[in-house]
Amino acid sequence: MATATETLDPTPDLNTSGTPSRSIATRIAGRLGQGTVQVILIVIAVFWLVPVFGLLISSLRPDTANSSSGWWTALTAPSQLTLENYANLLGESTITSSLINTVLISVPATVLVVLIGALAAYALAWIDFPGRDWVMIGVVGLLVVPIQIALIPIAKFYGATGLFGTITGVVLFHVAFGLPFAVFLLRNYFSGIPRDLLEAARMDGGTEWSIFRRVVLPIGLPAIASLSIFQFLWVWNDLLVALVFADPDSQPITIALRGQLRQFGSNIDILASGSFISIIIPLIVFFSFQRYFVQGVLAGSTK
Amino acid sequence: MGVPRGADAGSPTPDEGRRTGVLSGGSPRLALVFLLPALALLLLFLIYPIFSSAIRSTYDAAGDRFVGLDNYVQAFTDPQTLLSLRNTAIWVIVAPAVVTTVGLLFAVLTERIRWATAFRLVVFMPIAISLFASGIIFRLVYDQEPERGLANAITVSVHDAFSSPSLYPGARPRDPATLTPDPSGALVTGRTFGANDVAPLAITGLAPDKLPEGAVQAVQPEPGPGLRGLVWLDVGGGTERVIDPGERGMPGVVLQVLRDNATVATMTTGNDGRYVVPDLPPGDYKIRLAENNFTAPFRGINWFTGTLVTPVIISAWIWIMAGFAMTFIAAGLAAIPRDALEAARVDGATEWQVFRRVTVPLLSPVLLVVFVTLVITVLKIFDLVLVMAPGSVLPEANVLALQMWQVSFGGNDPGLGSALGILLFLLVLPAMIFNIRRFRGDQ
Known part of the structure; x- marks a missing residue:
């Protein structure tokens, strides 16, 4: 166990992608597979962002709008967005x-x-x-x-x-x-x-x-x-x-x-x-x- | 080895630094001065409470009668506490394993992606947000109303894509004697009709603007060959059971012609509400307006019920913690010697074999650290359950750490509360020993 943890990157960062050298054939196969991987990752990223985005949009909609329709309707009708909630909140x-x-x-x-x-x-x-x-x-x-x-x-x-x-x-x-x-x-x-x-x-x-x-x-x-x-x-x-x-x-x-x-x-x-x-x-x-x-x-x- | 070495990042001489040096000079007394504030706080806030709680747990609620282990017996017999223990067990069994797996998956998938940094930033972000806010975020996602909760909005649209929603939910007959609801919700005519009769059927209980766009003025069918009739919206305010100008037919109503309770024909009304069923042999027929014309629309799933609430909260926790596991594992992944992987590939191993036989075994110490860390976090889970479970189902979603707080400060039983606190402490004890052994191995 000791040795393996020693191998941990001494400069950890979110950017830790490695770039191994590989043959052309595997590189092409990898490129094709990568397309799928990229799509999957984009879907996952959206999945991670949407809940927070939903909170943000909900916070910008008046109470009446929030109780009658979903926050996503604001994407097509952005006129309902308002800072009113924040004004009310900071007034309390x-x-x-x-x-x-x-x-x-x-x-x-x-x-x-x-x-x-x-x-x-x-x-x-x-x-x-x-x-x-x-x-x-x-x-x-x-x-x-x-x-x-x-x-x-x-x-x-x-x-x-x-x-x-x-x-x-x-x-x-x-x-x-x-x-x-x-x-x-x-x-x-x-x-x-x-x-x-x-x-x-x-x-x-x-x-x-x-x-x-x-x-x-x-x-x-x-x-x-x-x-x-x-x-x-x-x-x-x-x-x-x-x-x-x-x-x-x-x-x-x-x-x-x-x-x-x-x-x-x-x-x-x-x-x-x-x-x-x-x-x-x-x-x-x-x-x-x-x-x-x-x-x-x-x-x-x-x- | 020990601690994941993040803290040593960029330290001047990371390897020599392991051996803690001692400077010439410097006295024990000086060390005590430097240590004193920390030791005093640790002693008062962490060490003393462990012993104090252990003692307190052997006394009753008021704190003046020694009860031995009664509080612990109560912890394992009281149904509410048992429920919270069961839920904590579910959490420990499910959540860390899932998060570790998801983290490993994300770390591996992003390894050769150019925008990995951006992806990891996004997935890692929830860990900066309070569990309270995350709880609010997911209360919103899982809101029961499909107009508010995204989860149910999606559930409903998927459901409706496979079974089309009814056209006229809530509509009912103008005259219950003419059209009688049967147990399934369908409407069946009270009397029978001949093969060439005219059967106008008046419906009410529906706002006129809920009619489909194509609906036009209802027209009474002329008698002719075939059983014919009309289904129309008999608006209140006009003359009842009479087609007033402006009253429109109800298109798309599915009706079945019954003979001796067996369906002999199925028909759909046109835009003016009319229908004709030709070529019926002479006989007595009833008309049945199928139940799926009127069923209430599907409103999604109630996520916050006894059986679903814990999985739902766990799903929010996965969203929060996956980034932590991913970051940790990615750091370990980057440190795996490339040669080992390349050698396996040269030997003809598939990517899956490389992953299964080389990557995972080399990563297993890191995976273990992640897993143990997640178990500790899960044992202490509190805020998320408190915020996400609505009051009515909170007892069913309860976990040990939350139950401890409720018993002690809501239920006013510090005796039982202390016992639960000690229980929690005993549960993290293996992790404590794991950490100490890891640390000593590193020294």
């Missing part, structure tokens, strides 16, 4: 404040995980202390701990400390559960930094802290980028943690929208536009940092 204070809450939760939860995780990862990679390997094994073990197991004990703890229903409480929970992955990913990356580089920094009289800040963090930037994107999306998209620990004042957008679910059929205008607003940021992040994102996913297989 519960929605706007929950959107702000989502940002207020996601950003600190991401920054803190990177900071705390990087400090621990550096110690685990480059400072010798007794039991170091055991700590690392513990971190790997904690990667798969289900959130559910912490809900009741932490709810009790938050109740006792006054953190229940606060944004701080939600953030801390996310940070803690993001840490095993953060430490794991960053420590793997940090341990790849050439020793000479660190030794040289120390020769120059750098303290441990300044080595961390001036050498480790800048070199570790790609891994930090992967981690940040991953953690940010994870927190942004969360429902469960906020469902338990947030109250109406600190609830993120997912919880605010969930309140509209009960009457699904009559609330499509709110749900579709609200959901679309909530996925715009993740989609932008995904498409702009696709490469780092892929690396994070490949590294975080155990999460």
Whole structure:
């Protein structure tokens, strides 16, 4: 097993197509087969895009249109499209404040995980202390701990400390559960930094802290980028943690929208536009940092 | 080996870096300072809760009476919890295997395609979206109303392509004594007619604008040879059972001529609603307007029922996760030595044999990692079920992770809830051991 994983491409990317050299006969046969494959792939791609497209179009149609006809009718009658749903949505204070809450939760939860995780990862990679390997094994073990197991004990703890229903409480929970992955990913990356580089920094009289800040963090930037994107999306998209620990004042957008679910059929205008607003940021992040994102996913297989 | 090495991508010296170095200098005390925030949080939020939940699971709902393993007994006897355990089992058995297979398929299919990157981006995209939003997206896809839900819109049009929809759903006789509905939904005349009689049949219960475009003014047939008559839409407001100007015939109505309850002739009405059945031997005939003239239109499948709801939610999950499996497997695929594949091809192996005998065995460690990761994800599945299953069928779609939340925070039984949490933890334990062994093998 060990050898095979070692063969994993060290620079994973979505673009991993190989171009083997082949005889002319097989190439022609391959070309014919490729036509079929291309058609199949196009159908699959459409299959993957249409549901999201349906959400987008539904979010742009008035409520009356959504309840009387399918979103696909808008393709032939685009005049029914309107931004009204979005205007209504952004006029509602519960929605706007929950959107702000989502940002207020996601950003600190991401920054803190990177900071705390990087400090621990550096110690685990480059400072010798007794039991170091055991700590690392513990971190790997904690990667798969289900959130559910912490809900009741932490709810009790938050109740006792006054953190229940606060944004701080939600953030801390996310940070803690993001840490095993953060430490794991960053420590793997940090341990790849050439020793000479660190030794040289120390020769120059750098303290441990300044080595961390001036050498480790800048070199570790790609891994930090992967981690940040991953953690940010994870927190942004969360429902469960906020469902338990947030109250109406600190609830993120997912919880605010969930309140509209009960009457699904009559609330499509709110749900579709609200959901679309909530996925715009993740989609932008995904498409702009696709490469780092892929690396994070490949590294975080155990999460 | 261990962890898929994505994180090491581009790291300065990926191979030497495996051996974790130790710098000269640096003290245990310093390490503790660096580690402290992380350790404190992990201890409080992850490790303490495991023990706390284990203890809490042996107490009753109020938390003041020790009940031993009663909560676990309840977990395996309470029908609702059993149902959620059954569904989780279905998920674990079906979903990871399907997603891994689909991912492998996509990865292999895209291997030699020029626009593979674009394709993979599209299929990978759902993983960036919240399970909540994905749930909404698929609630919409599977909506019961064919006017709203794409799945049923397609189902209905496929269905109607094979069995044409009825022309006059919901239409009924003006006078139930003249035309009587039979159990199948067909309308049969109450009295009998002779071979050369005239039988006008008045129908109502249909909006005039629902008539086919070709329908023209109804005309009372003149008596003549053959059983003849008329089926027309007797609009309310005019004189009942009389053909008023403007009232139109109903084209395309299939009628059967019955003699002693056996069909002796079948006829279809014309644009003015008239029909003639010539050359009948003398006798007593009844006329039957076939049920398929009036059957209610097919409205698609109710996807959110007890038996269908879990497969439907799993299908949404496949849409979400296939890209993850594909990306992972594609990375493994790209790392397979070309020589091995070429050697097999030179030896005369077909593409399928190469795939089956060379590619898959070489990929199996990667496939295993993907599979285990998916199993862990499936065990914790929560949001998607909560969002996609409408309240009325939620109990039937329930899964362990969701049941745990409902019992603890909706049902107010933290005792049983803790037991379910521990159960969930025990289920991921094999994966935890798998990861640790993988990690240690790598060191």
